[in-house]
Amino acid sequence: MESTGLKVGLRVWVALVLVFLFVPILLIVLYAFDPATVESWPIRGFTLHWFSVAWHDDAVRSAFLLSVRVGLLATAIALVLGSAVAYALYKFTFFGRDAISFLLVLPIALPGIVTGLALNSFFAFTAIQLSLWTIVVGHATFCIVMVFNNLIARLRRTPGSLAEASMDLGARGWQTQLYVNLPAVITALISGALLAFALSFDEVVVTVFTSGAQNTLPIWIFGQLRLGQQLPEVNAVVTVVIVLTIIPVLLAARIAGAGAVTRTARTAAVTDTGRI
Amino acid sequence: MTAKTADRPTVAGVPNGLWSKISAVLWRRPWARATLLLTPPLAWFLVIYLAALVVLLITAFWQTNSFTNNLEHVWNVQNFVQIFTTSAYLEAIGRTVGIAAGVTVVDGIIAFPFAYFMARVATRRTRTILYVAILLPLWASYLAKVYAWQLVFTRDGVLNWGLGKIALGPLNLINTNWAVFIAFCYIWLPYMVIPVYAALDRIPPSMIEASQDLGGRTWRTTRSVILPLALPGIVAGSIFTFSLTLGDYITPQLLGGTNSVFIGTDAYNFFLSNNIPLGAAMATVPIVIMLFYLLGARALGAFREL
Numbered sequence A: 001m002e003s004t005g006l007k008v009g010l011r012v013w014v015a016l017v018l019v020f021l022f023v024p025i026l027l028i029v030l031y032a033f034d035p036a037t038v039e040s041w042p043i044r045g046f047t048l049h050w051f052s053v054a055w056h057d058d059a060v061r062s063a064f065l066l067s068v069r070v071g072l073l074a075t076a077i078a079l080v081l082g083s084a085v086a087y088a089l090y091k092f093t094f095f096g097r098d099a100i101s102f103l104l105v106l107p108i109a110l111p112g113i114v115t116g117l118a119l120n121s122f123f124a125f126t127a128i129q130l131s132l133w134t135i136v137v138g139h140a141t142f143c144i145v146m147v148f149n150n151l152i153a154r155l156r157r158t159p160g161s162l163a164e165a166s167m168d169l170g171a172r173g174w175q176t177q178l179y180v181n182l183p184a185v186i187t188a189l190i191s192g193a194l195l196a197f198a199l200s201f202d203e204v205v206v207t208v209f210t211s212g213a214q215n216t217l218p219i220w221i222f223g224q225l226r227l228g229q230q231l232p233e234v235n236a237v238v239t240v241v242i243v244l245t246i247i248p249v250l251l252a253a254r255i256a257g258a259g260a261v262t263r264t265a266r267t268a269a270v271t272d273t274g275r276i
Numbered sequence B: 001m002t003a004k005t006a007d008r009p010t011v012a013g014v015p016n017g018l019w020s021k022i023s024a025v026l027w028r029r030p031w032a033r034a035t036l037l038l039t040p041p042l043a044w045f046l047v048i049y050l051a052a053l054v055v056l057l058i059t060a061f062w063q064t065n066s067f068t069n070n071l072e073h074v075w076n077v078q079n080f081v082q083i084f085t086t087s088a089y090l091e092a093i094g095r096t097v098g099i100a101a102g103v104t105v106v107d108g109i110i111a112f113p114f115a116y117f118m119a120r121v122a123t124r125r126t127r128t129i130l131y132v133a134i135l136l137p138l139w140a141s142y143l144a145k146v147y148a149w150q151l152v153f154t155r156d157g158v159l160n161w162g163l164g165k166i167a168l169g170p171l172n173l174i175n176t177n178w179a180v181f182i183a184f185c186y187i188w189l190p191y192m193v194i195p196v197y198a199a200l201d202r203i204p205p206s207m208i209e210a211s212q213d214l215g216g217r218t219w220r221t222t223r224s225v226i227l228p229l230a231l232p233g234i235v236a237g238s239i240f241t242f243s244l245t246l247g248d249y250i251t252p253q254l255l256g257g258t259n260s261v262f263i264g265t266d267a268y269n270f271f272l273s274n275n276i277p278l279g280a281a282m283a284t285v286p287i288v289i290m291l292f293y294l295l296g297a298r299a300l301g302a303f304r305e306l
Helices: A004-032 A049-056 A058-091 A097-109 A112-125 A132-157 A161-168 A173-202 A217-227 A231-256 A258-273 B002-007 B018-028 B030-059 B078-085 B087-121 B124-139 B142-153 B158-165 B177-202 B205-213 B218-246 B250-259 B263-272 B276-299
Strands: none
Touching: A004 A231, A004 B087, A004 B124, A004 B142, A004 B177, A049 A058, A049 A231, A058 A097, A058 A132, A058 A173, A058 A217, A058 B030, A097 A132, A097 B030, A112 A132, A112 B030, A112 B263, A112 B276, A132 A173, A132 B030, A161 A173, A173 A217, A173 A231, A173 B018, A217 A231, A217 B142, A217 B250, A231 B124, A231 B142, B018 B030, B030 B276, B078 B087, B078 B276, B087 B124, B087 B177, B087 B218, B087 B263, B087 B276, B124 B177, B142 B158, B142 B177, B142 B250, B177 B218, B177 B250, B205 B218, B218 B276, B250 B263, B263 B276
């Protein structure tokens, strides 16, 4: 249908966009192996020295552990609350249903500084000390929509007749839940959880306002970048972070299909927002 | 109902007591189930998130004491007056909105042919590969993406090395609006590609064939059939690119320094200097702008097709 010239043009365009998308990321990975202490291009050799420096840095280590703990807690909360809303909105029709799905999207649709400052002034107003838990509360708030989106999409595709058949065959409520309903949605739940973790592990815009004196890994990186300190070490840490955020996403894509990852990747969120 | 429950064969290890009763009661009362499911998440959002937004809006009308730095609950609009009469703040608002709009347009132009290729030209396999190729940068660490451009633009960076190779003078883009603009285009591009692709993918091929049967050439078909049908996707993507640029304070700080101050940078600095009310007032600016943006998009009829 499209003329050959147009097709060639499109191919060239796609190739250029791919170069644009990947060269900057590859650059960081290359710099992470650069032995020099001052960054300049081209890199001057190959070393694993900075990975070792980062590994032995206590500040990096405790920031990393905090990020993992926050990610796990936020994901757990998001799993419980996100699946509760998904089931409720799937099973029941009631007044204000659209308002609820809009509300869920709000934390990621509103500019990050708004959510961050709002939570900060809320904690100040209620005299809640900033701690691990205030970070978790912030992260859980925008992770809920990840679980919700993944689960409700799956529920809409799962025929209700399966559960009915199970009941007809004499299964109790909990048996139907455990042996019929859960297996039908488990991969959606896992991929939602992985995405929630990836989102939490990488978050910095809101976390800056909810973390007090504690550093998550992205906050540590932001601090170093702002002051321009220890940049070679930052290269190594950032390389590890890239790998660590990509792995859950690739896993989620494998488990639930690439479509699930994009759908949850905040875009379906906006498509829903559009319906207001 | 109770008789029926009793007739069922008992399963080993499962007491036929309290739990069955509870689940039976819930089964008979759907509203109770709905309430039980909805209360925790709704409470979370109302008590924490909406309350936080309300506190933010209220705080914008308070003040901090300039001597003690304590929050004073005195209602006034001083913060807004200060923002709208200080030229530096107005400049930051103008720059933020301008760059956000520019990023949105440029990302739309970059994304459309890419998404078009994915949806209508690529083979199944190529499409999957491109899909993943968009997903990886979408999820790769945000700070990494900002930092990558620092490495490109810095004085001894890749850009100047490349320019030197082709005998062009060094270009110091770091700490300029351009650096911020290019980095934003880069960071938010996947957010535009995905919804545009989704919209293009949904267009039935028969529509395009009909247009061609009626004599529409490539350009005419694109303009009169494909673009209008892809519009909801473009608008959805633009909400992202626009809103995310509007509320960012990290990219402008790291790549623009003091030469490219954004709404977010100001709000963040007010927060650092403990003047939360002024920061809150500044943060209401992007809220109001986004509100108008969404209303405008709806008035254009972009949401009707969703």
